[in-house]
Amino acid sequence: MKKTFTVLGVVAAAMLATSASAGTLEDVKKRGTLSCGVSTGLPGFSIQDEKGNWTGLDVDTCRAVAAAVLADANKVRFVPLTAKERFTALQSGEIDILSRNTTWTHTRDTSLGLNFAGVNYYDGQGFLVQKALGVKSALELDGASVCIQAGTTTELNLADYFREHGMKYSAVVFDTSDQTREGFEAARCDILTSDQSQLYAIRSKLGNPGSAMVLPEVISKEPLGPVVRQGDDAWFNIVKWTLNALINADEMGVTSANAKDMSMGTNPGIKRLLGTEGDAGAKLGLSADWAMNAVIQVGNYGEMFDRNVGPKTPLAISRGLNALWNKGGILYAPPVR
Template sequence: MNKMIAALAGVAAAGIFATGSAQAAETLDAVKGRGELVCGVSTGLPGFSVPDDKGAWTGIDVDTCRAVAAAVLGDANKVKFVPLTAKERFTALQSGEIDMLSRNTTWTATRDTSLGLNFAGVNYYDGQGFMVMKSLGVKSAKELSGASVCIQSGTTTELNLADYFRLNGMEYSSVVFDTSDQTIQGFEAGRCDMLTSDQSQLYSLRTKLPDPSAAMVLPEVISKEPLGPVVRQGDDEWFNIVKWSLFAMVNAEEFGITSANVDEMKDSKDPNVGRLLGTQDELGPQMGLDKEWAYNIVKQVGNYSEMFERTVGMGSPLEIARGLNALWSNGGIMYAPPAR
């Protein structure tokens, strides 16, 4: 019965957006008119989106929002961040409460189609893993049949966990929480033998333990979790803006354009640089933006590498290596189509 109600609610939500496209086609105008981008983020996940005690947000997902604000409004600070749990996030986007969602959200077929949403790219390639206390003395998830598992509701994590244990003929019981803070507190209090989530989030949550070195992340990666920004279906102009704001950061890294050198780079003889920075082609006006759109992103937020390193990378408490998130020309899979 519950499944049926959920299915009907999904159909209703998709229906709103099939008939409501006139409203949905006006996101750029709405953001410009308001002078502020409203961006949905997590309730608090260091490295991705977390507020400090003065309410200032940081993280790779926060910077993704700030890049769009720089492109659209010329000011990366003109963003209102709306904290959302995993369960709340898609309704907030469908209902128009937020202009975009940037909340460590995995791109899946169902979310990209029947929810009436579109993923605009990937800002972090992730995969699901497991974290245990070292005192448990296990080296692999395969040793964990019968374990209790701390997990967050409304995530891809739940189905992956069920698939993995079933496929390996293992039993488990889940202990379900609504927010990441509750999940890590449950783990710390011994409510479960292990915590499962996207691996980056395990490293992030581990920093919240009184003694992070008491916990370890197991080697298994059991899924693909491409995380990225999401918009409503039916507004292609807005979809393009969010998509190309992220691509601009990746292309800027590829061409060696940084927040520190972007002013000198405006005189570069490389046509690729000139096109991106608006000194040769004017890609911005083709998207309804100023020709300085990408210049503003790089000047105010940085290129992809700068964003990665300060939020989740070696310059951050998470100390995650680029790995899959290195540029395609550097052994990773981070790749942006040409800006031309």
């Protein structure tokens, strides 16, 4: 009997023990790897190649955080998550950071116990149509069938847009990006709607990419960015400022190639960023060369963008909104000082 009670007690204690840990930073340092939630495969943002290497803008964001915290951009464990799983994985502590083309919205920021640490890509929802339809504007789409990929904020935006303009539609919701594209190609629907960055990726995969076009209308704001758990401000600061450091490096012309030289230069702003002056790293609980490691190992924001989604990649997306504030875009990071 005594033994039974002991066993029960142990089991109960294990179940009652809350998983509230000391802090994500300590956990990551102790573990030696950063656990990063990414998508199951979205070209340009997070996708795994034949050799199992992850690439993409969202992947690079995680690598930069790993470089800042652990001084090694490769110490990341990528956890592929579907749209349905992503928030639960972060809430339960399975991942330290969610970097999975996730739109920053009011509901997600307030009711899910999460914090958005910034924006690493400004996107917007658009429409892909068959050129043969002869449609020139989204306002001509009354009565159309629309292919949508499940698990995004796209469905709500679509409904809002059609309601606002008094138009009718029927939505066919598919599970994956490929099924959505196949439905579009098989004429199951007239138009395909998704974030614009994805529309270009989908169009490039069509049998005849020239047969479809992206309509000019952008019907929503989709600021995508990394997400962390609420209640751990130190970790929130680290992710937020790593992203800011990458954008600041882009603005100051600090690249992976010249960062070492620039840190020895004369510009005090750059020196503060790269840790040869001031104690920006220490204030985050990191080493002085946190931002230097991130920029050298991953590159600044501009390098990340060009490598993954830029004009020379199959996605061929121009900087547009994602250009720096002083170059026609809206990318603007607070200064490191």
